Amino acid sequence: MTRLIGVIVAGVLCLPIASIAQEPVVTLRADVVIDGTGNTLRNTNIVVRGTKIQSIGQTTAQGPVYDLRGLAVMPGWIDTHAHISGHFDRKTGRLPEEGSETPQQTMLYTAGNAYRTLLAGFTTVQSPGAEIDKDLRDWIADRIIPGPRILTSLRAITDKTGTPEQVRAFVRKAAADGADVIKLFATSSIRDGGGQTMSDAQIQAACSEAHARGKRAMVHAQGPEGAKAAILAGCTSIEHGNRLTDEVLDLMAQRQVYFDPNFGLLLHNYLENKAKFIGRGNYNEQGFKFMEEGIPIGIDTFKRALKRKIPIVFGTDAVAGANGRNYEEFVYRVRDGGQPPMDAILAATSTAARSLALDKTIGTIAPGFEADIIATDGNPLQDITAVRRVVFVMKGGTVYKNVAGAQKSGTRSSSGDR
Ligand SMILES: [Zn+2]
16 A cells, blocks of 8 residues: 555656646637736637636637637636625524534535535635634635635634633634634624724734734724724734724725725625524624614715725625625625725725735736636626626636536537536
8 A cells, every 4th residue: 555655646746747738728718808907808818727827818729718708707706704604594594593403414504605605706715714614625625525715714713712822822723723814803793882892902912923823814893993903903904894983994094904894795684684593692683773774884984995095805794695695795885885896896806815815826817827717797897786697617727607608619628617
């Protein structure tokens, strides 16, 4: 057995030269490419070799051709904040009661969400986070199951985590256990008012220890006090920020802290699905009242944020009922928030990638980037609801969805369709 493994390893080591030659090459022919950096390219061929984009331009097509003309082609979207395991019970249709399902069932729901989210056009999702995310992330990365690239915090720090030293120990443990990012709750939930819960010293401990471990720190902060403390502590991003003041927004602009407003889908999803949530935890009448009141407040905050040079990213805070339709966030941002469609797309592509420290890898259609490429039927720059019609999804060079309009020509079958 050992010898056999030795042979296989030697074989693998010999592979690079051979595999470059054998890597499948396909070409995506497009007449509209929103490249993720703010440019729209016309009449281009995107040549994909293996998992990466090899070239883009008016070059000769290589390999089989996917004809995406008539569609809007863009980088796979990045949701910087989605709880990918969130689901309703398949029998009751309601949020599951604690302990009402087996871990296997929870994982099946989660794998289902991952698949739906990928088909919806999201090729990367940051989940802040559940322990279940780790296996999901690794199984998807190994291409055993289909889903978006996952980044996860695995768990989250709260005011109950302990002294600043205990908070630091928590961060070290999470990093050692494989967390990609550190998540902390600097304030309470919007359903509980959103006031600051963690002390300034706890917040500083969390974010400075995260940075010392080479990790980013994403901070749940509804009200301005918790957000301000997080910004001053050098944390990476403010999540929610439902009722941030001008002072805090100015501070974010000054320090270029990412703002992840989870603008529309979150609260609307809760309200639309109220009957499925109510009666569990803080999903009570008072909590729903806070959420309803939070909608106009969030719109006002978002509009004030847009006036400043704050890097805004595209987190939806998708939970049960929202996973798989994360794209609705685009519609809310443009329609209710007044954000220009191109800026909304930038938030979900190159800006999101930068916030994840993946801006050399994803979020842009350019040579050397991962071939995470999607296409919508209709141009979202003209009609934002086109985001609901993702008809083509390629992730890492593999095509996961190809319906309506995208015809492949050519004879080879090595294009990685599945
Ligand atoms: Zn969340």
